[in-house]
Amino acid sequence: MSSLIKIFLKISHCLDSINLTIGENMSSGSIPINSLRKVIGQYIIIRLKDNVKYKGKLQSFDQYMNCHLNDAIEIIDDEEVSRYGNIFVRGNNILLVQLAVDEI
Secondary structure, eight states: OOHHHHHHHHHHHHHHHHHHHHHHHTSGGGOHHHHHHTTTTSEEEEEETTSOEEEEEEEEEOTTOOEEEEEEEEEETTEEEEEOSEEEEOGGGEEEEEEOSSOO
8 A cells, every 4th residue: 555545544433533522522412501611610711702802701602602790901012001990702703712820
């Protein structure tokens, strides 16, 4: 068997594994809302579609992923711009949500 065919088969096998993993992770029990439930009370970073970030403690959210953050800061170009007490981030503007490594 040529080395090119061996490489193709390895890549194909890797892609099959990735598809299986995605399929398993996207079952009805692992939708993004369920992941948010696990981090209520923890500090998260929300990146918006316009690349602005908000870091704060997740207080609550709804079925549209509208999020209420406490002790929030606004970050633009990796620099803190403003500090807020409570903010409400509209879900349809959210691009990414991640756990914050450190607290504010």
